[in-house]
Amino acid sequence: MVAQLIDGKALAIKLRREIANTIDKRVAQGLSRPGLAVILVGEDPASLIYVRNKRLACDEVGIQSSYYHLPATVTTMELMNVIQRVNEEKTVHGILLQLPLPSHIDDDVLELIDPKKDVDGFHPYNLGRLAQRRPLLRPCTPYGIMKMLDSMGQQYKGKHAVIVGASNIVGRPMALELLMAGSTVTVCHRFTADLGSFVSQGDIVVAAAGRPGLVKGEWIKPGATVIDVAMNRLENGSIIGDVEFIKAKENAAWITPVPGGVGPMTVVMLLQNTLSAAISRDSVLPT
Numbered sequence: 001m002v003a004q005l006i007d008g009k010a011l012a013i014k015l016r017r018e019i020a021n022t023i024d025k026r027v028a029q030g031l032s033r034p035g036l037a038v039i040l041v042g043e044d045p046a047s048l049i050y051v052r053n054k055r056l057a058c059d060e061v062g063i064q065s066s067y068y069h070l071p072a073t074v075t076t077m078e079l080m081n082v083i084q085r086v087n088e089e090k091t092v093h094g095i096l097l098q099l100p101l102p103s104h105i106d107d108d109v110l111e112l113i114d115p116k117k118d119v120d121g122f123h124p125y126n127l128g129r130l131a132q133r134r135p136l137l138r139p140c141t142p143y144g145i146m147k148m149l150d151s152m153g154q155q156y157k158g159k160h161a162v163i164v165g166a167s168n169i170v171g172r173p174m175a176l177e178l179l180m181a182g183s184t185v186t187v188c189h190r191f192t193a194d195l196g197s198f199v200s201q202g203d204i205v206v207a208a209a210g211r212p213g214l215v216k217g218e219w220i221k222p223g224a225t226v227i228d229v230a231m232n233r234l235e236n237g238s239i240i241g242d243v244e245f246i247k248a249k250e251n252a253a254w255i256t257p258v259p260g261g262v263g264p265m266t267v268v269m270l271l272q273n274t275l276s277a278a279i280s281r282d283s284v285l286p287t
Helices: 008-028 045-061 076-088 107-112 124-131 140-151 171-181 195-199 245-251 262-284
Strands: 035-041 064-070 094-097 160-164 184-188 204-207 225-228
Touching: 008 045, 008 140, 008 262, 035 045, 035 076, 035 262, 045 064, 045 262, 064 076, 076 094, 076 107, 094 262, 124 171, 140 171, 140 225, 140 262, 160 171, 160 195, 171 184, 171 204, 184 195
Parallel strands: 035 064, 035 094, 160 184, 160 204, 204 225
Antiparallel strands: none
């Protein structure tokens, strides 16, 4: 068996076209153009690239983006004031606070973002809705993974999903997504003993620990679906995931490449969440 590749890039292009068409129709009907406010603190090189790419993606589909680039020395209170200002801005439907934040900033500032504008899906309100199986704005990476799995006809009910990594950004909300879909879910983390024994049971394996080669190819169950979230840059400049790709694809039925798998889907779901937030606000505005 040689696994089929799950082409996240191609699917993301298709979804971007659909989002752009929907936005064009909104504007033609006299409805507001979706607006995204991007807040970046500091000069982290990776964050600068991510923000640039997200703003370019907004331009491509017709989302109006505004940019608040704050110095690394900004105080928690100053950042709170910026968040409050964009919370009140009527042309802004979504707010993206780029992570990670400098160590002196209180992470609780995320809770100040209006949950209806929380297009990253990290606010406790949105995570709580997901836990209750009543999602509104969903964390972008797990949401994108579900779109990928749906696109290739993945079955969930009766399937054992194994998640490697328990972060608030991917692992935990991924578990909630797969539970909602009907899978039996196991979450593995840094304290898990005998990781291979759990991975080998997975009909669906999602690797999101950020450790290159952590998931050995021989652990993959024949016929499994493997989603490799991580992008680890090696000293030679190459990028690899958490899964030993060459060996894993000999056992898996489906597998994502790194890069070109999950990454493009994360960005497109940010766009989808921004559009969804605009549509939701339309439904509560007086006519």
